[in-house]
Amino acid sequence: xxxxxxxxxxxxxxxxxxxxxxxxxxxxxxxxxxxxxxxxxxxxxxxxxxxxxxxxxxxxxxxxxxxxxxxxxxxxxxxxxxxxxxxxxxxxxxxxxxxxxxxxxxxxxxxxxxxxxxxxxxxxxxxxxxxxxxxxxxxxxxxxxxxxxxxxxxxxxxxxxxxxxxxxxxxxxxxxxxxx
Amino acid sequence: xxxxxxxxxxxxxxxxxxxxxxxxxxxxxxxxxxxxxxxxxxxxxxxxxxxxxxxxxxxxxxxxxxxxxxxxxxxxxxxxxxxxxxxxxxxxxxxxxxxxxxxxxxxxxxxxxxxxxxxxxxxxxxxxxxxxxxxxxxxxxxxxxxxxxxxxxxxxxxxxxxxxxxxxxxxxxxxxxxxxxxxxxxxxxxxxxxxxxxxxxxxxxxxxxxxxxxxxxxxxxxxxxxxxxxxxxxxxxxxxxxxxxxxxxxxxxxxxxxxxxxxxxxxxxxxxxxxxxxxxxxxxxxxxxxxxxxxxxxxxxxxxxxxxxxxxxxxxxxxxxxxxxxxxxxxxxxxxxxxxxxxxxxxxxxxxxxxxxxxxxxxxxxxxxxxxxxxxxxxxxxxxxx
Numbered sequence: 001x002x003x004x005x006x007x008x009x010x011x012x013x014x015x016x017x018x019x020x021x022x023x024x025x026x027x028x029x030x031x032x033x034x035x036x037x038x039x040x041x042x043x044x045x046x047x048x049x050x051x052x053x054x055x056x057x058x059x060x061x062x063x064x065x066x067x068x069x070x071x072x073x074x075x076x077x078x079x080x081x082x083x084x085x086x087x088x089x090x091x092x093x094x095x096x097x098x099x100x101x102x103x104x105x106x107x108x109x110x111x112x113x114x115x116x117x118x119x120x121x122x123x124x125x126x127x128x129x130x131x132x133x134x135x136x137x138x139x140x141x142x143x144x145x146x147x148x149x150x151x152x153x154x155x156x157x158x159x160x161x162x163x164x165x166x167x168x169x170x171x172x173x174x175x176x177x178x179x180x
Numbered sequence: 181x182x183x184x185x186x187x188x189x190x191x192x193x194x195x196x197x198x199x200x201x202x203x204x205x206x207x208x209x210x211x212x213x214x215x216x217x218x219x220x221x222x223x224x225x226x227x228x229x230x231x232x233x234x235x236x237x238x239x240x241x242x243x244x245x246x247x248x249x250x251x252x253x254x255x256x257x258x259x260x261x262x263x264x265x266x267x268x269x270x271x272x273x274x275x276x277x278x279x280x281x282x283x284x285x286x287x288x289x290x291x292x293x294x295x296x297x298x299x300x301x302x303x304x305x306x307x308x309x310x311x312x313x314x315x316x317x318x319x320x321x322x323x324x325x326x327x328x329x330x331x332x333x334x335x336x337x338x339x340x341x342x343x344x345x346x347x348x349x350x351x352x353x354x355x356x357x358x359x360x361x362x363x364x365x366x367x368x369x370x371x372x373x374x375x376x377x378x379x380x381x382x383x384x385x386x387x388x389x390x391x392x393x394x395x396x397x398x399x400x401x402x403x404x405x406x407x408x409x410x411x412x413x414x415x416x417x418x419x420x421x422x423x424x425x426x427x428x429x430x431x432x433x434x435x436x437x438x439x440x441x442x443x444x445x446x447x448x449x450x451x452x453x454x455x456x457x458x459x460x461x462x463x464x465x466x467x468x469x470x471x472x473x474x475x476x477x478x479x480x481x482x483x484x485x486x487x488x489x490x491x492x493x494x495x496x497x498x499x500x501x502x503x504x505x506x507x508x509x510x511x512x513x514x515x516x517x518x519x520x521x522x523x524x525x526x527x528x529x530x531x532x533x534x535x536x537x538x539x540x541x542x543x544x545x546x547x548x549x550x551x552x553x554x555x556x557x558x559x560x561x562x563x564x565x566x
Binding site: 060061062063065066067069070073074090101102105106111177178179180 | 184185199204448452456510
């Protein structure tokens with residue numbers, strides 16, 4: 001079982017707003033539209049994951065503790081990738097359609113965040129995960145929309161969030177192994 | 181855009197498949213009823229009864245393919261098997277008293293005596309161990325619980341006194357008695373036997389509360405909870421010690437301190453993890469490679485025994501109340517696995533039906549631990565229906 005703060009922080013670092021800002025390439029007003037739409041799409045993906053989390057875990061015939069371990073492994077891989085080279089994976093182009101793919105999914109609604117949302121919702125109340133998902137997606141959308149610091153602040157911050165994600169992943173794996 | 185999406189979906193699908201066959205393999209827990217677990221325990225008891233030998237021992241190992249009894253014996257397991265038969269008798273199956281008494285006779289015939297104490301000695305090599313005598317005392321305790329017969333009370337006190345000779349000031353237990361020096365062998369300990377001794381002391385305190393068994397029980401309980409894992413150099417503590425769990429469950433609720441309940445919680449976590457891993461294992465080479473070989477019943481049974489004991493604590497002590505449902509779930513899962521893996525009776529095969537085989541071989545303690553674990557779960561399932 002995890003706590004509210006653990007869930008919020010994990011979702012925030014898994015979504016990694018700074019990494020999302022690095023993936024965004026548009027400029028000017030379109031950038032704001034991309035940020036808003038990407039946040040809606042990404043947040044929606046994560047809320048959907050949280051909504052079906054119980055059913056997914058039940059359907060897989062695994063205990064929530066075991067799923068948490070798997071989520072931790074995916075998060076660790078994602079965290080390592082972000083910490084190593086946050087700018088390399090996805091690039092959007094100009095145009096609003098890029099707000100859906102890749103910015104909404106799989107940048108905001110990425111594998112680590114989806115696994116975390118499923119794992120947390122199988123363990124605790126869905127409303128908490130909904131709130132954490134909305135918050136994390138909104139922060140990422142704002143990071144995409146804002147024009148400042150993309151080249152100097154975002155790379156370092158994305159790496160740091162990746163490192164924090166690895167730590168959260170380790171904690172999640174340990175809790176998955178230790179819980180009854 | 182669609183090309184990128186397709187690539188991501190393919191990559192995720194491969195990752196999901198990899199996770200599925202490794203970390204989140206389905207955890208199968210066959211459903212069981214009170215009747216199922218009781219019947220399986222009785223079948224195990226019948227195997228042990230049929231395995232009885234003329235000299236009071238049991239058939240130690242049986243090879244299914246060779247249809248042959250394997251040589252070797254272990255008196256600690258002899259005492260444990262006898263104890264499990266008394267547990268079965270105490271659970272209402274008094275027909276197993278004769279088989280258990282037969283095993284008890286073997287131990288009585290091989291007693292070493294000293295001033296005020298008695299100890300079961302291995303007749304083959306003179307070894308007099310803490311483990312065998314702790315389980316002898318546990319067997320006698322369950323015999324008393326099953327029958328109310330007090331004719332062994334003096335022997336129980338004598339064996340208990342022997343155990344106290346092996347107890348050190350910090351609660352740790354030496355595991356061997358040296359008949360030549362008439363003293364414990366110094367610095368020889370056992371990772372199994374300390375928990376067994378603690379349980380034996382706890383049972384004595386339950387049966388004879390005025391005789392002062394509480395002190396040695398408390399001393400060793402504290403040692404187990406705080407120092408044993410480090411002293412025995414376990415790499416991944418806590419040691420999954422079902423004997424310690426038995427002992428804790430025997431202690432009165434008001435005697436369980438925060439130290440005890442924290443230790444009980446750590447044991448529950450360990451047993452729960454082991455059970456989740458076991459429920460992923462299948463009888464296939466791929467599963468062997470990815471998840472390890474299925475545990476033998478002597479291992480799986482101990483985890484169910486441990487979980488059952490901890491459930492008894494969680495049922496009555498608020499410090500573990502939040503774990504009660506999870507512990508129940510894991511224990512029942514273990515019982516389901518045991519029932520599903522038990523060998524069905526085969527015509528003309530006395531040592532097949534009711535047993536659990538691993539790589540074609542069953543050992544008497546496979547039946548012992550499985551039987552004891554199943555009886556624990558029977559209590560849990562009965563509590564469900566009340």
